[in-house]
Amino acid sequence: xxxxxxxxxxxxxxxxxxxxxxxxxxxxxxxxxxxxxxxxxxxxxxxxxxxxxxxxxxxxxxxxxxxxxxxxxxxxxxxxxxxxxxxxxxxxxxxxxxxxxxxxxxxxxxxxxxxxxxxxxxxxxxxxxxxxxxxxxxxxxxxxxxxxxxxxxxxxxxxxxxxxxxxxxxxxxxxxxxxxxxxxxxxxxxxxxxxxxxxxxxxxxxxxxxxxxxxxxxxxxxxxxxxxxxxxxxxxxxxxxxxxxxxxxxxxxxxxxxxxxxxxxxxxxxxxxxxxxxxxxxxxxxxxxxxxxxxxxxxxxxxxxxxxxxxxxxxxxxxxxxxxxxxxxxxxxxxxxxxxxxxxxxxxxxxxxxxxxxxxxxxxxxxxxxxxxxxxxxxxxxxxxxxxxxxxxxxxxxxxxxxxxxxxxxxxxxxxxxxxxxxxxxxxxxxxxxxxxxxxxxxxxxxxxxxxxxxxxxxxxxxxxxxxxxxxxx
Amino acid sequence: xxxxxxxxxxxxxxxxxxxxxxxxxxxxxxxxxxxxxxxxxxxxxxxx
Ligand SMILES: C[S@@+](CC[C@H](N)C(=O)[O-])C[C@H]1O[C@@H](n2cnc3c(N)ncnc32)[C@H](O)[C@@H]1O
Numbered sequence: 001x002x003x004x005x006x007x008x009x010x011x012x013x014x015x016x017x018x019x020x021x022x023x024x025x026x027x028x029x030x031x032x033x034x035x036x037x038x039x040x041x042x043x044x045x046x047x048x049x050x051x052x053x054x055x056x057x058x059x060x061x062x063x064x065x066x067x068x069x070x071x072x073x074x075x076x077x078x079x080x081x082x083x084x085x086x087x088x089x090x091x092x093x094x095x096x097x098x099x100x101x102x103x104x105x106x107x108x109x110x111x112x113x114x115x116x117x118x119x120x121x122x123x124x125x126x127x128x129x130x131x132x133x134x135x136x137x138x139x140x141x142x143x144x145x146x147x148x149x150x151x152x153x154x155x156x157x158x159x160x161x162x163x164x165x166x167x168x169x170x171x172x173x174x175x176x177x178x179x180x181x182x183x184x185x186x187x188x189x190x191x192x193x194x195x196x197x198x199x200x201x202x203x204x205x206x207x208x209x210x211x212x213x214x215x216x217x218x219x220x221x222x223x224x225x226x227x228x229x230x231x232x233x234x235x236x237x238x239x240x241x242x243x244x245x246x247x248x249x250x251x252x253x254x255x256x257x258x259x260x261x262x263x264x265x266x267x268x269x270x271x272x273x274x275x276x277x278x279x280x281x282x283x284x285x286x287x288x289x290x291x292x293x294x295x296x297x298x299x300x301x302x303x304x305x306x307x308x309x310x311x312x313x314x315x316x317x318x319x320x321x322x323x324x325x326x327x328x329x330x331x332x333x334x335x336x337x338x339x340x341x342x343x344x345x346x347x348x349x350x351x352x353x354x355x356x357x358x359x360x361x362x363x364x365x366x367x368x369x370x371x372x373x374x375x376x377x378x379x380x381x382x383x384x385x386x387x388x389x390x391x392x393x394x395x396x397x398x399x400x401x402x403x404x405x406x407x408x409x410x411x412x413x414x415x416x417x418x419x420x421x422x423x424x425x426x427x428x429x430x431x432x433x434x435x436x437x438x439x440x441x442x443x444x445x446x447x448x449x450x451x452x453x454x455x456x457x458x459x460x461x462x463x464x465x466x467x468x469x470x471x472x473x474x
Numbered sequence: 475x476x477x478x479x480x481x482x483x484x485x486x487x488x489x490x491x492x493x494x495x496x497x498x499x500x501x502x503x504x505x506x507x508x509x510x511x512x513x514x515x516x517x518x519x520x521x522x
Contacts, residue, residue: 016479123480157486209493217492218485229484233491236504242494249493 009071011363016122019142021083022071030061030081030142031070037079043144048113057106058138059130060084086139087318087345088297091365092126092162093182094347094355096330097170097259099136100177102337103129104163106136108251111153115244120147124155126162126187127365133318133343134336150234152243160210161187164254168211169196171257172204176326178348185359190215206253261327279460283415284311286458286467287379290413291315295376299405301351302383306332306344312379313343320372324350351383351401352391369404377411378402382465385417388439389427395438399447406472412452414468416444421464441466 006024013021018036022029032040040063043049052058066080092100103126111121121128121143128140143155153159165188166177173196180188193211197204202212221229275283291298291312300309303321305328313319321344323329332346349355349368358365380402387393393401406412417424419439428436445468448454453474458467491502 018479152482152487152490154480154482154487156490157483158480160486209489213492214486214489216485217489218483221484221488224484226482226484226487229487232505232508233487233501236491236501236508238491238501239497242491242498242501245494245498246490249495 007069007071011361012127012359012365014360014364016142020071020075020077021142024068026085028083028085029064030083031066031075031077032079032081032142033076034078036142039145040079040081040141042146043119043141046117046119048117048119049144052110052113052138056132056135056137057110058141059086061141081141083139083141086130086137087132088320089366089371090131090320090345090347091182091355091358092129092166093178093180094349094368095178096326096333096346096348097167097177098330098333098337099131099346100126100163100170101167101254101257103136104159104167104254105251106138107159107163108247108254110138112244112247112251114144115147115240115247118147119144120151120153120243121145121155124153124157124159124163126166126181131345133341133345134333135340135342147240147243149240150238151230152233152238153246156246158187159250160214161189163187164206164210164250165190165193167254167257168193168204168206171259172197172201172207174259174261178326182355182358185365190218205256210253259330261330276462279462279465282458282460283381283465283467284308286456286469287311287381287413288314290379290411290456290469291377295411297375298377298379299372299375300379300381301402301405302380302386303332303346304328306336306346308379308381309344309346312377313341316377317343319344320375321346322349322351324348352387352393372405374407375405375410376407377413378406380412380414381467382415382417382423384414384444385421385424385427385439389424389431389436392431392435395443396447399444399451403451403470403472408473410472411455412448412468412470412472414448414470416441416466416468418464418466421462424464 008023010021019030019032053060061081061083064080064082070077114120122145123143128138129136130139166181169175170177190211194215197207197211287308288311292315295316298312298316298319300321303309303323306321309319309321326348329346329348336344354368357363357367384398387398388395402412448468448470452470452472454468454470456469491498
């Protein structure tokens with residue numbers, strides 16, 4: 001194969017110096033040093049690894065001949081792997097509860113398969129997992145390493161901080177974990193969890209051991225090096241069977257954790273939205289026409305139950321359904337997962353506060369805009385009034401933002417809800433009269449025309465909603 | 475020799491023995507017992 005000339009190092013892959021992910025054109029490659037290359041060869045020769053890869057649990061990976069420049073040219077790279085491309089990278093703080101739970105279970109499943117074969121993973125981070133639609137996939141192939149007998153899992157702490165603790169908070173206390181994970185790239189520390197789970201809460205499943213005991217052990221052993229502790233544990237007879245038992249115990253605990261939120265405001269939207277049957281049919285027809293031509297990536301913003309995301313998925317390669325309400329996203333995810341849908345990715349995000357860049361220098365975890373700005377089609381259906389009225393975002397800003405999430409020449413499919421519409425009126429009723437003099441259809445149409453070419457326009461039969469299809473920059 | 479790039483956390487390693495059922499607790503107890511014994515053995519030389 002020929003690697004194209006320019007390579008771009010993946011800013012999220014520097015933590016383990018033994019390997020480095022980089023992009024060459026559309027390809028996702030991983031350079032391995034001598035040790036990592038030896039690990040890879042051993043891994044490829046096992047039974048469990050190819051089996052998990054064939055089952056889709058681990059991202060498809062093959063060794064290739066390095067045919068072009070490698071990243072950080074001074075490093076002694078010994079081999080190059082090529083990975084399957086994940087259609088849209090999503091961070092754990094953009095997942096719903098059930099997504100985080102399924103991701104945690106997959107990580108444990110992989111570890112449970114690896115240990116008997118003499119392998120473990122170097123880490124246990126939620127960032128080891130990604131999605132093909134509603135299907136979790138383990139992406140950190142560089143994380144596999146031969147297990148040394150007598151050693152517990154090095155990734156346990158990370159697993160707790162980025163997977164188990166967020167799940168405990170949501171399942172036991174109903175606390176949304178997303179803001180916490182977004183704020184701290186390394187997740188939630190035992191010390192913080194200990195304070196939240198005081199009193200009788202300390203008896204909740206998983207809490208006495210993985211939170212309190214874990215925290216106490218950390219405090220008491222803060223002076224001991226991990227090298228010393230490892231050899232002490234080995235001398236005391238820690239075995240691979242014990243490591244497996246721990247993984248099984250974690251699996252059992254995570255399976256027990258459940259979170260079914262009470263009905264949220266948006267959960268029943270499709271029944272209460274006030275569309276007439278005629279409006280809905282016309283809207284669906286309009287959207288269906290707008291997503292033809294096999295677009296690579298469609299964004300459905302304010303996706304609610306995913307009605308239009310599903311419609312788009314009939315034509316598009318991949319659809320990202322963004323919705324602010326975690327309960328609604330969780331419902332959608334569970335439905336998609338049950339259907340084994342691999343082309344619709346549901347995400348939790350407030351579009352008035354989209355994910356910023358995070359981690360080292362703010363680029364280790366890419367923000368939403370740089371990931372999204374290549375959409376071939378962006379759907380913003382019954383969303384604009386929520387941003388413009390509900391969140392006071394000036395209308396030109398809303399249009400700029402939506403247009404900015406389209407690739408140049410991409411299509412924006414947007415619905416404008418007139419101030420006279422009952423739904424818009426409800427939002428307006430919460431604000432002082434006359435606060436939004438610019439929120440009207442003529443102004444909106446002018447703004448669209450300034451940013452692109454309006455190809456199609458349809459007023460819905462009820463008369464208070466209009467749909468537009470705009471070629472951005474066209 | 476494989477060097478772990480991640481600081482696994484000393485306490486996070488030990489607690490995994492403790493959560494590993496009866497057998498795990500036995501390993502943890504043994505570890506602590508050995509530490510205790512080692513401390514007593516060291517003491518005379520410390521003072522001498
Ligand atoms: C009126 S519904 C429209 C649902 C669907 N797009 C349709 O046209 O039938 C608006 C949806 O947008 C979501 N929404 C509102 N404000 C949002 C925001 N700032 N970020 C993300 N989603 C938002 C709501 O939670 C709700 O599910």
